[in-house]
Amino acid sequence: MRKNIVAGNWKMNLDYEQGLSLFSEIVNMVKDEVVGNQEVVVCSPAIHLSSLAKLSTAKVAVGAQNIHQAASGAYTGEISASQVKSVGASYVILGHSERRAYFGETDALLAEKVDAALAHGLKPIFCIGETKEERESGEFFAVIKTQLEQGLFHLSADAFQAVVLAYEPVWAIGTGLTATPAQAQDVHAFIRQTLVEKYGQEIAENTTILYGGSCNPSNANELFSQTDIDGGLIGGASLKSRDFLEIVKVFNSK
Numbered sequence: 001m002r003k004n005i006v007a008g009n010w011k012m013n014l015d016y017e018q019g020l021s022l023f024s025e026i027v028n029m030v031k032d033e034v035v036g037n038q039e040v041v042v043c044s045p046a047i048h049l050s051s052l053a054k055l056s057t058a059k060v061a062v063g064a065q066n067i068h069q070a071a072s073g074a075y076t077g078e079i080s081a082s083q084v085k086s087v088g089a090s091y092v093i094l095g096h097s098e099r100r101a102y103f104g105e106t107d108a109l110l111a112e113k114v115d116a117a118l119a120h121g122l123k124p125i126f127c128i129g130e131t132k133e134e135r136e137s138g139e140f141f142a143v144i145k146t147q148l149e150q151g152l153f154h155l156s157a158d159a160f161q162a163v164v165l166a167y168e169p170v171w172a173i174g175t176g177l178t179a180t181p182a183q184a185q186d187v188h189a190f191i192r193q194t195l196v197e198k199y200g201q202e203i204a205e206n207t208t209i210l211y212g213g214s215c216n217p218s219n220a221n222e223l224f225s226q227t228d229i230d231g232g233l234i235g236g237a238s239l240k241s242r243d244f245l246e247i248v249k250v251f252n253s254k
């Protein structure tokens, strides 16, 4: 049975005290809301990870927003998978559209980062999604398939099982525009079918596929009630504890 996950992406927001205080609030608020096969993940700036991990629980994990692909070495300013793991984080977001757009991250590079994460026991939250132009031209299914093939499909079936996917239409991230529940479900079903073809029915059914893109307490309900949407990757709304809690609650009633 696949896991349901609500993950927050704090991006480059919150200083140390603000991060600690928001995380403590989240741990406290969600403790009675997260049950069974459900998990909350907070992906913070790397500088907070060590402190947040000390406060993390079986229900609220922490994750990074990026790692370098190399195990160690002369890469000034970078952070490795083993360093992230060593401070107690268990997830890492890879392939976020902001990293693809502003830092030139390609599918080939992301495939290396996925390997680095898995080699050190970090679970990738691997983001895929089309731009506005790709949506409008109708080529979005092909774009998403290529991102899956080039970023992930070198993995064995065994290795793939640690991966969480996040469908994030680029045009919906931080814009206030959200995919309609039907648009999101169509793509999630397409992703799952693509996984069936590559890894078989069982693995496809067990893979968690999150939706991300301007999710908030008002639209979460309809999105999360779709069959193939197993949770959310939440940007802006994860910075407000009440909104984040509302989303977790909606999701957990699925």
Ligand code: PEP
Pocket (backbone or CB within 6 Å): 009, 168, 172, 173, 174, 175, 176, 212, 213, 214, 215, 233, 234, 235, 236, 237
């Ligand atoms: C994100 O950055 O992954 C995201 C989904 O952001 P927002 O919720 O702000 O659109």
